[in-house]
Amino acid sequence: MAEAAPEQQSKEAGVDRRGFINWVVTGWLAMTASLVAGLSATGRFMFPNVLTEPPSSFKVGFPDDFAVGKVDERFKEKYRIWVVRNDTEIYALSGICTHLGCTPNWLEAENKFKCPCHGSGFYISGQNFEGPAPRPLERVKIVLADDGQILVDKGRTFKYEAGQWTDPESALKN
Amino acid sequence: MPNLKGTLTNVWNVTTESQVWKSIFRHGLPTSNRNRVLVVMSNVFLHLHPVKSRKAGIKLRYTWCMGGVTFFLFLVLTFTGLLLMFYYRPTVEYAYADIVDLREHVPLGVMRELHRWGAHAMVITVWLHMFRVFMTGSYKPPREFNWGIGVVLLVLTLLLSFTGYLLPWDQLAIWAITVGANMARATPLLGHEGPLSAALKIGDMSLVHAGDDAKFILLGSRVVGENALLRFYVLHCVGLPLAAAVLMAVHFWRVRKDGGISGPM
Numbered sequence: 001m002a003e004a005a006p007e008q009q010s011k012e013a014g015v016d017r018r019g020f021i022n023w024v025v026t027g028w029l030a031m032t033a034s035l036v037a038g039l040s041a042t043g044r045f046m047f048p049n050v051l052t053e054p055p056s057s058f059k060v061g062f063p064d065d066f067a068v069g070k071v072d073e074r075f076k077e078k079y080r081i082w083v084v085r086n087d088t089e090i091y092a093l094s095g096i097c098t099h100l101g102c103t104p105n106w107l108e109a110e111n112k113f114k115c116p117c118h119g120s121g122f123y124i125s126g127q128n129f130e131g132p133a134p135r136p137l138e139r140v141k142i143v144l145a146d147d148g149q150i151l152v153d154k155g156r157t158f159k160y161e162a163g164q165w166t167d168p169e170s171a172l173k174n
Numbered sequence: 175m176p177n178l179k180g181t182l183t184n185v186w187n188v189t190t191e192s193q194v195w196k197s198i199f200r201h202g203l204p205t206s207n208r209n210r211v212l213v214v215m216s217n218v219f220l221h222l223h224p225v226k227s228r229k230a231g232i233k234l235r236y237t238w239c240m241g242g243v244t245f246f247l248f249l250v251l252t253f254t255g256l257l258l259m260f261y262y263r264p265t266v267e268y269a270y271a272d273i274v275d276l277r278e279h280v281p282l283g284v285m286r287e288l289h290r291w292g293a294h295a296m297v298i299t300v301w302l303h304m305f306r307v308f309m310t311g312s313y314k315p316p317r318e319f320n321w322g323i324g325v326v327l328l329v330l331t332l333l334l335s336f337t338g339y340l341l342p343w344d345q346l347a348i349w350a351i352t353v354g355a356n357m358a359r360a361t362p363l364l365g366h367e368g369p370l371s372a373a374l375k376i377g378d379m380s381l382v383h384a385g386d387d388a389k390f391i392l393l394g395s396r397v398v399g400e401n402a403l404l405r406f407y408v409l410h411c412v413g414l415p416l417a418a419a420v421l422m423a424v425h426f427w428r429v430r431k432d433g434g435i436s437g438p439m
Contacts, residue, residue: 041282045257050279 054078057153059145063090063172071106071124081140081152082106084124091171092142092152093126099133113137126160136160141169222426224434231435236310240303245422247296252415254289262341264407266400269343293335300331312436320428323421330418337410340403351406352398358389365389 015023058079066072066085075081080095080103093113095103102117112129113122120131127136141156150172158164165171189195201212214220230236261280262272277283304324307313313321340351359367363374364387371382384396394401429435 042257044281045285046260047281048261048279049281050275 056155057151059149059151060092062149063144063174066090071108073106075152076103076106079152079154081154083142083150083152085174086124087174089171089173090142090150091126092140094138094140094154094157096138097133098128098135098137099131104137139165139170142172143169144172222423222430224430227434228437231437237435238302238306240299240306244296244299244303247292247299248418248422250292251289251296254285254292255411255415257285258289259411264341264403266343266403269341269403273342273344293338297331297335300328304328310436316432317428317436320425320432323425323428327418327421327425330414330421334410334414334418337406337414340398340406341410343403348398351393351402355389355393355398355402358392359384359387361388 058075060072060075060083063085066083068085068087070085072083072085075083076095082093082095084091084093097104097115097117097120099115099118099120102115104113104115104120104122107114111124113124113126114120115131115133118132120128120133122128122133122137125136126139128134136159139158139160141153141158143151143153145151156169158167158170190199200216202209204210204213211225214223214225258276261276263269273286276286307321307324336351336354340347359365361368361371363370364382365371366380366383366387366389368388371387372380374381384390390396392402392405393399394405
């Protein structure tokens with residue numbers, strides 16, 4: 001705790017007590033303000049304005065582009081989803097293993113998704129049946145856009161165990 | 175009011191007597207000469223400085239504070255440079271685009287400007303610092319070794335400036351470094367166009383040629399390209415700042431060991 005300078009010294013320097021305190025307060029305020037400004041600017045700097053991520057919502061084509069009984073792998077590389085069509089519906093499966101987040105592979109010959117990391121296996125429906133994965137793959141929002149194309153939105157996911165696969169947006173009826 | 179004062183005193187006492195406080199501060203408040211010395215001696219940053227300085231020796235009109243300003247600019251450049259490294263990629267494909275993005279698309283696009291102007295300012299303050307030291311005779315014994323350290327620091331500052339100049343990867347940068355690196359061709363013995371280097375040969379085989387001389391090792395190539403960009407980036411961001419930081423520590427330490435800041439004659 002700095003004591004104010006003794007009376008004698010202050011007079012020599014030509015600074016009285018009030019003036020000294022005014023300078024100290026002004027100095028502290030200026031320094032604090034510049035510190036806060038600098039730190040907020042630095043914090044803001046770390047949040048980029050431009051991202052190179054692919055958009056989370058995108059069109060994948062018309063329903064007729066997808067064959068019944070097939071897993072479409074065209075969108076796995078860029079968007080990390082599969083589009084699957086069966087007799088009754090079209091749905092989009094998220095390519096994120098529900099164990100620890102690796103990307104499973106679709107094994108056409110064995111008719112299953114198999115995760116290369118720890119061996120989790122999923123049926124074509126996304127249901128888990130082997131390995132450490134605790135729950136089915138998630139489905140993502142799939143609807144028809146105005147132009148008749150299929151619109152997939154990864155921002156909305158549907159979990160089987162939460163009863164969300166019955167949601168009208170979790171699949172397109174054939 | 176007495177109650178408030180009593181409470182504050184209690185809080186202060188409990189704080190300063192806690193193990194956390196005592197583990198950080200090994201001494202009392204700097205109210206006595208002994209404690210003031212301990213403050214300096216027990217702090218790794220402060221102990222590089224003298225415990226006491228001559229009042230006349232730290233007058234602004236005597237020192238111009240140019241050494242201090244240089245060190246401050248070094249810290250600013252280290253900090254802004256670190257932030258720039260989060261967005262800049264030292265490759266031929268991305269370098270220039272990233273520099274433009276740092277101005278146009280990155281939040282608060284002044285970070286690169288701060289770094290650039292800070293760098294120009296540092297070169298100027300280093301020269302002014304040397305000018306002051308020279309004019310006040312502060313290079314004389316026992317400070318001649320520290321003058322030598324200072325000259326090396328001057329060279330490091332200029333090399334930092336030189337290596338940083340290439341990183342924007344625009345036409346100015348590429349041709350400036352082309353011209354600058356060409357000077358290395360004339361290095362005695364080590365440059366393939368320098369004096370005496372032609373004499374270094376075994377039979378008809380020349381030992382120093384365009385593919386292995388001083389310019390080649392500087393650029394990692396015969397021309398300014400991907401290798402040169404990466405070399406200059408590594409030197410600029412790691413090698414040279416590290417060397418400068420170590421030598422600055424020695425520089426400050428020797429100011430203390432050689433009798434503190436010199437006084438006016």
